[in-house]
Amino acid sequence: MIPLSPAQKPFDDDPRSRLFVALDVPSRQEAENLLSRLGGSVRRVKVGLELFFAEGPRFVEVLAERGYEVFLDLKLHDIPHTVYRAARLLPAGAVLFLTVHASGGREMVRAAYEGIREARVRGEKHQASPKDVLAVQNSPSYAPPYLLGVTWLTSLGEAEFARFGIDRRQSVGILAEEALLGGAAGLVVSAWEVTSLRAALGPGPIFVVPGIRPAFSRGEDDQRRVSSPGEAIRSGADAVVVGRPIVWAPDPRRAAEAILEEIAAALFDLPPRR
């Protein structure tokens, strides 16, 4: 694995690079409405199963054409052969992050990585010279689309881990290793595990944290390992994913801006990136 230096990670000083709004809505029309309500407060979006089933890969390309950076959260999980063949068809030029379940094992993650590499070359072929294609083909692992390995879903709480007979902390470490050894550039983790993973793995891997519940939205739902946006960033997350606290807010733009302020304050408290 070629470690990514912190400076190479796809984040910048704009707090908007640290926030992915989950477009968890059932149609392109609803996604468009939400995006127009969010205005310029958001630059990065996450497309998950719901919107992808509704609108397919073409809408991912439309979002990218409009300047949004897209996290395609399909959480691939199958035998390596199947994952490889699916990943080859990724609209590579339109995607910043793609997820796989780390529990598929390092061979499966590697298959996704190889599929992405082919998708990247195929996408480039339309505009690039053979020399450029070769350069893309030989590029280091960490060019977009970046592959992220999902460790344990943030909807799993201590009751589930007890029922499964699994040690959460230890097994998250194993899953992280499987993902990174398979070629993932980073992980999707809960804020509960970020501090220990960052300490163990260093600044290189990208950590993206869902299960974000700002103070204004706290209430019962299906998320179990939750944190505020500020806590997640201070613990070592590079970025957070937020769905319902923004999507279901009476004023989504105001909610996004409050979260961005919290992210900015947390970044300000951290030492500069080395």
Ligand SMILES: O=c1ccn([C@@H]2O[C@H](COP(=O)(O)O)[C@@H](O)[C@H]2O)c(=O)[nH]1
């Ligand atoms: O472990 C995981 C992995 C992915 N997600 C996704 O993030 C968003 C969270 O939405 P909220 O409405 O803020 O709960 C959603 O799209 C999930 O599919 C996750 O929550 N946990």
